[in-house]
Amino acid sequence: MYPDTNLEQEVFGPGVEFLHGGAPHTGTLDALPDAVCARVDGLQIFRHWLTPKDLARFPKLRVVVRMGVGYDRLDRAACAARGITVCNVPDYGTQEVADHAISLALGLRRGLFLHHEMQRSDPPAPWRYVDSPLIRRAEVQGFGIVGLGRIGMAVALRAKAFGFKVRFYDPHLPNGVDRALGITRCRTLEDLMRDADVLSIHAPDTRETRGMIGARELAWLPEGAVVVNTARGTSLDIDALEAGLRSGQIAGAGLDVIPVEPPVDPVPSLLAAYRAREPWLQGRVVITPHSAFHTPEAWLDIRRKSAETMRDVLLLGLSTNVILPDKG
Numbered sequence: 001m002y003p004d005t006n007l008e009q010e011v012f013g014p015g016v017e018f019l020h021g022g023a024p025h026t027g028t029l030d031a032l033p034d035a036v037c038a039r040v041d042g043l044q045i046f047r048h049w050l051t052p053k054d055l056a057r058f059p060k061l062r063v064v065v066r067m068g069v070g071y072d073r074l075d076r077a078a079c080a081a082r083g084i085t086v087c088n089v090p091d092y093g094t095q096e097v098a099d100h101a102i103s104l105a106l107g108l109r110r111g112l113f114l115h116h117e118m119q120r121s122d123p124p125a126p127w128r129y130v131d132s133p134l135i136r137r138a139e140v141q142g143f144g145i146v147g148l149g150r151i152g153m154a155v156a157l158r159a160k161a162f163g164f165k166v167r168f169y170d171p172h173l174p175n176g177v178d179r180a181l182g183i184t185r186c187r188t189l190e191d192l193m194r195d196a197d198v199l200s201i202h203a204p205d206t207r208e209t210r211g212m213i214g215a216r217e218l219a220w221l222p223e224g225a226v227v228v229n230t231a232r233g234t235s236l237d238i239d240a241l242e243a244g245l246r247s248g249q250i251a252g253a254g255l256d257v258i259p260v261e262p263p264v265d266p267v268p269s270l271l272a273a274y275r276a277r278e279p280w281l282q283g284r285v286v287i288t289p290h291s292a293f294h295t296p297e298a299w300l301d302i303r304r305k306s307a308e309t310m311r312d313v314l315l316l317g318l319s320t321n322v323i324l325p326d327k328g
Contacts, residue, residue: 007300011307016315029054042314044306045074052078063087063314067306068293069151070232071323072205087309087321091150092301093293097256098154100292101230104254105143105198106162107286108226111135113252114283121282133224133251134284136197139163142222144196146189146213147231148173152202156183159200167192189213193220198228205232215240224251230292233257242270245284252284256292 005018012018019036029037029048037057043050046067055061055078066074066088079086107113111134118125143164145152152168160166166183169192178185186192189212193199199221203209214237218227227250229236238259244250263271274285293302312320 007303008307011304012311012315029057032057042310044310048073050074050079055079055082055084063310065089065306065310065313065321067302068092070205072232072234076323085313086323087313088323089302089305089309090321092305093298094150094154096295096298097151097230097292098158100256100288101151101155101200101202101228101254102158102162104228104230104256104286105159105200105226106138108134108228108252108254108284109136109138109141109198111283113286117283132283133248134226136224137163139165141165141197142167142195143198143200144168144186144192145200145202146170146192146235147202147204147209148177149202149204151230152200153177153181155200155202156181159198164198165195167195189217190220193217195222196225197222198226201227201229201235202231203235205234210234211237213237213240215243218244218250221250223249226250226252226254228254230254230256233259233261238268238270242268242273245270246280254286254288256288257290258287261290 008018019040029050034057038059040058041060042063042065043058043061044065044067050064050073052075055075061082061084063085064074064079064087066086069088069090071086071088074086076086111130111132114130114132114134118130141164143159143166145156145166145168148156148168148170152170156166156168160183167186168178168183169186169189201213203212209232212235218240227236227241233255241250241253245253258268258271270285271287273281274287309321312318313322
C-alpha cells in the first residue's frame with residue numbers, strides 16, 4: 001500500500017529526509033521503533049490512533065498531518081499542549097465517497113442487491129422481478145443529506161441528476177448554498193428526516209454528531225426508507241438501525257462505516273446477522289469496510305496532498321489545512 005517514498009520526496013525536494021515507519025494497520029503506533037520516533041519533526045498518519053502516550057515518543061514533533069478528512073483518532077488537546085500543529089487533508093476522495101454513497105442508495109433502491117441475492121439462492125428464486133418496499137422510482141423520493149460539506153455537496157449533485165428531490169440539513173453552513181445548488185435546506189434534523197426516503201449521512205465525528213441519529217430520529221423517516229452512511233459510524237446508532245430494519249420501518253441500509261473499526265468481538269448484532277446471511281436481511285443490507293474513499297487515483301491524491309500540506313506547514317510556515325484545537 002505504501003511501497004516507497006518517491007512521491008513524497010518529490011514534493012519535499014532535497015534536504016528533507018522522509019522516514020517510512022511501516023506501522024501496520026493495527027490502529028496503534030506501537031510498532032514504530034523508538035529510534036525513528038526520536039528523529040521525527042513531522043508525522044503523516046493514516047488510520048492510527050495518536051494518544052498522549054504516543055506523543056511522548058516524539059520529542060521533536062512539530063506537525064501532524066492526518067492523511068484523510070476525519071481526525072477523531074488524534075488527541076488534538078494533547079497536541080495543542082505540546083504546541084504541535086495538526087492538519088488534515090479535506091479535499092481527497094470526494095468523488096469516490098460520493099459515488100460510493102450514490103451506488104449504495106441506487107443499488108438498494110433499484111433492487112440490485114436484492115435480486116442478486118435471490119438469484120444465487122439455493123434453489124434460485126423464480127426468473128422474475130420481486131415486489132419489495134426497497135424498489136422505488138427516484139423522482140418520487142426525497143433524498144435527505146445530513147452534512148453538506150464537500151462530499152455532501154457532491155452527493156447532492158449526483159442525487160439531483162438522478163431525479164431525487166434533494167434536501168439537506170447542516171446548521172453550520174451559510175445561507176445561499178441551497179440556492180446555488182438548486183436544492184432545499186431544512187432547518188431541523190426532524191424536518192429533513194420526515195421526507196427522507198433515502199437518508200445519506202455525511203457528518204464528521206464530533207461531540208455534536210456522536211449519536212445524533214438514534215431510535216427517535218430513525219422513527220421520523222418515512223416507512224420503507226433507506227439509510228446510507230459513508231461518513232463516521234459514531235453518528236448512527238447501529239442497534240437502533242437494526243431494530244428499524246427488523247420492524248420494516250427501514251427497508252434497507254448501506255454502511256461503509258460502523259461505530260468501532262475494525263470491529264471487535266462482540267461485533268454489533270446487525271453485523272453478525274449480515275455475516276451469517278440471515279434470511280431476513282437478504283438484499284436489504286450492504287456493508288463495506290470503510291473503503292468508500294479508495295481508488296488507485298485517490299491513494300495517490302492522499303499521499304501527494306498530505307506531503308504538500310506537511311511541506312507548507314513544516315517547511316514554509318503556512319497554515320494549509322490547519323485544524324483549530326478548539327474544534328471537536
